[in-house]
Amino acid sequence: MSDDPPPPGPVERSQRRGAFTRFLDTVEWLGNLLPHPVTLFALLALAVLLLSGLMGALGVAVPDPRPEGAAGRAEDGMIRAISLLNGDGLRMIVLNLVDNFTGFVPLGTVLVALLGVGVAERSGLLGAVIRGMVLRAPTHVVTVAVVFGGVVSNTASEMGYVVLVPLAAVVFYSLGRHPLAGLAAAFAGVSGGYSANLLLGTVDPLLAGITQEAARLIDPDYVVDASANWYFMIVSTFMITAVGAWVTIRIVEPKLGQYDPSLAEADLDEESRLEPLSREEKRGLAWAGVAVLIVSVLLALSVVPEWGVLRNPDTGEVRHSPFLRGIVALIFVFFLIPGIAYGWVTGEFRSDRDVINAMAQTMSTLGLYITLVFFAAQFVAFFGWTNLGAITAVTGAEALETIGLTGPLVFVLFILMCCFVNLMLGSASAQWAVTAPIFVPMLMLIGYSPEVIQAAYRIGDSSTNIITPMMSYFGLILAFASRYIRNLGIGTLIATMLPYSIAFLTGWILLFYTWVFLLGMPVGPAAPTYYGN
Secondary structure, X not given: OOOOOOOOOHHHHHHHHHHHHHHHHHHHHHHHHOOOHHHHHHHHHHHHHHHHHHHHHHOOEEEOOOOOOXXXXXXXXXXXXXXXOOHHHHHHHHHHHHHHHHOOHHHHHHHHHHHHHHHXXXXXXXXXXXXXXXXXXXXXXXXXXXXXXXXXXXXXXXXXXXXXXXXXXXXXXXXXXXHHHHHHHHHHHHHHOOOOOOOOOOHHHHHHHHHXXXXXXXXOOOOOOOXXXXXXXXXXXXXXXXXXXXXXXXXXXXXXXOOOHHHOOOOOOOOOOOOOOOHHHHHHHHHHHHHHHXXXXXXXXXXXXXXXXXXXXXXXOOOOOHHHHOHHHHHXXXXXXXXXXXXXXXXXXXXXXXXXXXXXXXXXXXXXXXXXXXXXXXXXXXHHHOOHHHHHHHHHHHHHHHOOOOOOOHHHXXXXXXXXXXXXXXXXXXXXXXXXXXXXHHHHHOOEOHHHHHHHHHHHHHHOHHHOOOOOOHHHHHHHHHOOOOOOOHHHHHHHHHHHHHHHHHHHHHHHHHHHHHOOXXXXXXXXXXXXX
16 A cells, blocks of 8 residues: 555645735736836935935934045045935036936946847847757757757847747747747746856846946945856856756656647647758858857957957956956957848848948837936936945944854845845846845945855846746747647746746855855956955
8 A cells, every 4th residue: 555645636736726826916916016117216216315315314324344545435434324305415416417327337338239239130140040059959959959049049138038939939849849848948048047158248247337336335446347257157057058958858848748739829830840041041150150250369369368458458467457348349349240241141231221220220129228227327326425325235234244144145145035026126137226236235345246246146136037927028928838828827837937946046056155155266257256355
C-alpha cells in the first residue's frame, strides 16, 4: 500500500487556483492605483517641495558622515534640510528648471545610443540576426537558442518582444511542441534576463546615469560608467540561458502538455511556415559581419595596446578611460556602421536620406520617455537640493548599523524589495529613478559601491518583469499567447511564467553572492565592490 498522499481533488485545485487568482488580482489592483509614471514623478516632485518646507521649518539635521575636507561636506559638520518653499527656493527652481532637464545624464546617453540602434533595427539587421540565430539552431538545442536569443536581443530594446517572442512560438509549433512553451522561453530570456547580456545596450547608460546622480548626493564627483555591470551581465547571460532552458524543458513544457490546435483563435497552418533568410538577407548579414569585424579591430587597436588612444591619458590604464566613459558613443558606432552596411546590401537603404529617416523614426518613438525624463529630472534635482536624500540615507544607514544589518545579507532584503516594487511599477528607469536617490546613498554609507548596488537592483527588477501586468509589454505578450489559446487569462500567463521568476531570482542571488563576495570579482570594469576602495 502506497504511503504517497492522494492527488488533490477538484475542490483543493479550485481553492489553490482561487487563492493564486486573488493574489494576482491584488497585484493588478495595487498597480492600477499608481498613477501614470509621468504623473507619479510630478507628484513626487511636489511632495519633495512640501516636505522640504516642513523639514526646513522644523530644523531637521543629521551629522555629515563624510570626512573633513571631503567635497560637498557641510562646514559645521551637519546636513540640514533646506526648504524650497521660500524666495530662494523659488528662484532656484525657476533658474534651473531647464538645466535640470537637459543636464540629466540618462537623457543624452539614451538618445545617442538609440540613434545607432535605431538604424540597425530599421535596416532589418537585428531582426535577421534573431531569426538566423533561432531558425538555424538544431532541434535539440532550440530551447537554449531561444532563451539565449532573448537575452541577447535586449541590446536592441523592444526587438525581442516584437520579433523573437512570436517567432519562438511559431518555431515550437512547427516542431510539434507547445507554442506557449516557446513563447514563455523567449519571454523569459527577453524580459526575465533583461539585465544579462554579452553586449552593452541602451538600458546600461540609462541606469548608470541615474545611479551616478544618486551617488553624487554623497560624493559630488562620483562617476558611474555605462559598463559598470558588464562583467556580471556576461556571466549572468549563461546562468539565465541555462536556468531558462531547464525550466522550459523540465517544468513548463511538461505542465502545458500536448498542444491542441483546436484551441487557437484561427488556422495556424500559414503561421507555422517559417520563412528562412533570403539570399539578400544572408548577403546583408555577411557584410554586416565584415563591418562589425572592422569596427572591433579599430576599437581593439585603440584600447589594447599601451599606446591606445582610448586609454586613460594620465595613467595609461583602461580604468576611468575614455573607452569606458565614452561607451555610449561606441554603442552608437557599433550599431550604426553594420546597420548601414546591411541596409545598403539588402536595398532597405538607398541613400543617406533613408539612414536619416531611420534615426528620425527612432527618435519619434521617444516622446513619452522624454516627457517622463523632464519630471524625473526635477524630482531628482529637488531631492538633492533639499538634502532630503542625504538625510534619508544617513538615517537609514544608522538604522542598519543599529540592527547590525551592514553585511552582504543586506542585499537580499534590497533585492526582494526591488522585486516587490517592480510588481507595481514595471518601468526599470522609473523605478530606479524613485528608489536610487534613497538606497544608493544609504548603502554607500555602510560601505558598498554604487556599481554593486545597481547590479543588485537589476536582479530584483529583472526577476519579476515576467510576472507583473504592469510591465509595458505584458499586454502584447498576452495578445501573442491568445492566438494559440482562445480567451487566455492573465492568471494563466503569469502562472506559466512564475517558475522562471522564482528560478531566476534564486539563481541570480546565488550568483551575485558567489561572484561578488565569495570570489571577490568586480561587477564591471573599474567597478569596486566597496565604496572608498
